[in-house]
Amino acid sequence: MKGRAGKVYFVGAGPGDPKLITVKGAELLAQADVIIYDRLVNLELLNYGKKEAHRIYCGKTPNYPSISQEEINEIIVEHALEGKAVVRLKGGDPTVFGRVGEEASFCLEHGISYEIVPGITSGIAAPTYAGIPLTHREFSSSFAVVTGQKRKDHDPKGDEIRWEGLAKAVDTLVFYMGVKNLPYIRENLLLHGxxxxxxxxxxxxxxxxxxxxxxxxxxxxxxLVEARNFQSPAIIVVGEVVSLREKLAWFEEEGNQEILLKEAMTS
Known part of the structure; x- marks a missing residue:
């Protein structure tokens, strides 16, 4: 006879740097019986877990056969119904293109309680580490995050993205999962002004x-992307704030920052 159902914690792993996970996220990993993690999760985060915790990879690698969303839902519920504490570890933030709505709904359908623990989304963190603030008093008072992919079951003749509003009404655009569709993104932004x-x-x-x-x-x-063979995973930022990178870049080339500091002090 099965005992009481366990609980599922949808935890945001942050954008990549393992030190950017939240304190609560790290604490839940340390308590988990099962850790179900994605492709974009830094594997160093698994070290927070107990040695005996069951670790299950369910990443979706582009251009390779991968586990379906329905199978992932079943895996989460299966372990929770065994009375285990399950951490579903998702890259970035669970609510930003993380399908947490689908997985949480599936838990509810099976009488399983859950919590959602926010994480730092890559759409904010990656530009920040590249020296690109998404807002700036002189350049940008608004930004939007947009999926760069179409749903596979969506009518190919239609389009879920409201391009005219994005092109004209939003200062800074941040596209997730859009490298492959960059020509399509460019075409529509130019077409709509x-x-x-x-x-x-x-x-x-x-x-x-x-x-x-x-x-x-x-x-x-x-x-430029084709010439450099620049591959995913990558965040795409469109807007005047990108011009600030030349001055504000701090992570990739710390030497450049030191030069800029010296110039600022002597000017």
């Missing part, structure tokens, strides 16, 4: 030691 000289940056593996940033303009960013 975004200036072709708008600065664009791609930040790959944001907050990791091997972070890379590529900067261009809306009219040439696709060609």
């Amino acid at each position: 975004r200036d072709q000289n708008t600065p664009v940056a791609l930040v790959r593996w944001g907050t990791y030691d091997h972070q890379e940033t590529l900067v261009g303009k809306l009219h040439n960013i696709v060609e």
Whole structure:
């Protein structure tokens, strides 16, 4: 006979740097019986868990066969019904393109309680580590986060993204999972009125030691990405705030920051 059901904790792992996980997230990892984690989770975070905790990888690697969302839902519920404390560890924040709504709903359908623990989303952290603030009094009073992918079951003739509003009404745009569809993103932004000289940056593996940033303009960013063979995972930032990177970049090239500090002090 099964005992009382356990509990599921949807924990944001943060953007990559293991030190950016929240205190609560680290505490829950240390208490978990089961840790179910994604591809973009820094594996160092698994060291917070108990030695005997069951660790289950359920990442979705692009261009390779991967576990379905339905299977992930079943895995979460299966272990919770055994009375275990389950941490579903998600890269970034669980509520930002993390499908936590689907997984939490599935838990509810099976009588399992849960908590959602926010994390630092890569759409904010990656630009920050690249020296690109998403808002600035002179350049940007608004930003929007947008998926760079289409749903597979969506009508190919339609489009879920309201391009005209994004192109004209929002100062800074942050696209997740959009490297593959960058030509499509550029085409629609230009078609709906975004200036072709708008600065664009791609930040790959944001907050990791091997972070890379590529900067261009809306009219040439696709060609630059192709020339550099710049691959996912990367965050795409579109807006005038990208121009601040030349001055504010601090993470990838600390030497440049020291030069800028000296220039500021002598000017």
